[in-house]
Amino acid sequence: MALSNNVIGAINFVAMLLSIPIIGTGIWLATEPDNSCVKLLQWPVIILGILFLVVAIAGFVGAFWRIPWLLICYLIAMLVLIILLAALVVFIYMVTIRGSGHLEPSRSYLEYHLDDYSGWLRRRVRSPFKWERIRTCLSSTNMCAELNQSYSMAQDFFNAHITPLQSGCCKPPTQCGYTFVNPTYWISPINNAADMDCLNWNNDQTQLCFNCDSCKAGLLANLKKEWRRADIILLITLIALVAVYLIGCCAFRNAKTEDLFRKYKQGYT
Known part of the structure; x- marks a missing residue:
């Protein structure tokens, strides 16, 4: 015993x-x-x-x-x-x-689409009340500011392997056709109505694409x-x-x- x-x-x-x-x-x-x-x-x-x-x-x-x-x-x-x-x-x-990232021409980083992810995860970020809290938390980090410190040339940025969060939240989607000034500041094309995320992009450093579906998708990818x-x-x-x-x-x-x-x-x- x-x-x-x-x-x-x-x-x-x-x-x-x-x-x-x-x-x-x-x-x-x-x-x-x-x-x-x-x-x-x-x-x-x-x-x-x-x-x-x-x-x-x-x-x-x-x-x-x-x-x-x-x-x-x-x-x-x-x-x-x-x-x-x-x-x-x-x-x-x-x-x-x-859920997985999508390749875009002449880009090393991936783009992310919200509908690619499971319904349970999407419900965690689609509620305006929940997302406002998450958005405020994400925008308070320095993940986007780090891009400005690391990449000053467009080609260097396009060849960069940035995180899904940075890809979705810190820049406009590639399909919008914005012109690069720096990683978090882009010039709007004449017609940017290809997607609602194109309209949601804002060069205000506290806004950027934190209200975009691509940001939610980048979060889910992370x-x-x-x-x-x-x-x-x-x-x-x-x-x-x-x-x-x-x-x-x-x-x-x-x-x-x-x-x-x-x-x-x-x-x-």
Whole structure:
């Protein structure tokens, strides 16, 4: 029994360590400017990681002090959390399966279209109330000012590999036919009615294309890239947690078997 409890304690310690990548992933998302403005995924991930940590500590305590009911609660709670983590991994994959950038002639950066992305993500940015808050947050960053500091010549800018957010929010869409002055200041063509984003472009450095659908699409493209990275980490952690959980179940069953066998032997002595 003592050996099995030691094994269970060691397994729970590993589960405690595995909560760190989950919490770390949530914290990383929270530090990214786009995710900090949208505030969709980071807190669920952080909270789930903390719950894994708390449950693993409870299991460790139950094994160390040999508290069977606490170990049973640990096994049930850990199973529920693993199911929740698996659901989150699948959800992130499903909402990020669609959407990619589009090449334009004589441009190295990509253009982004809002309709390319999943309906769930689009609903997060299409509400005027939600977008106003996100727009204000994005426009307060220096991502567009960085372009002016890095590129002064048109060809250098056209050959640049800028982020989806910068492509969608800091310049007008290429199809509008604006003339480059600097990355955030463009001369309007005679006819710019090809798309509503062409009309929404504003050379005011606080406006730019932050009211454009291309900006919303660029945001979703950035989120997709970061969420996919987070999903890979969560998937690897999930696989490790499932393995740890199965080993823990076997160890707990062996401990109960040893306990019953010990009591059986005592009954005949």
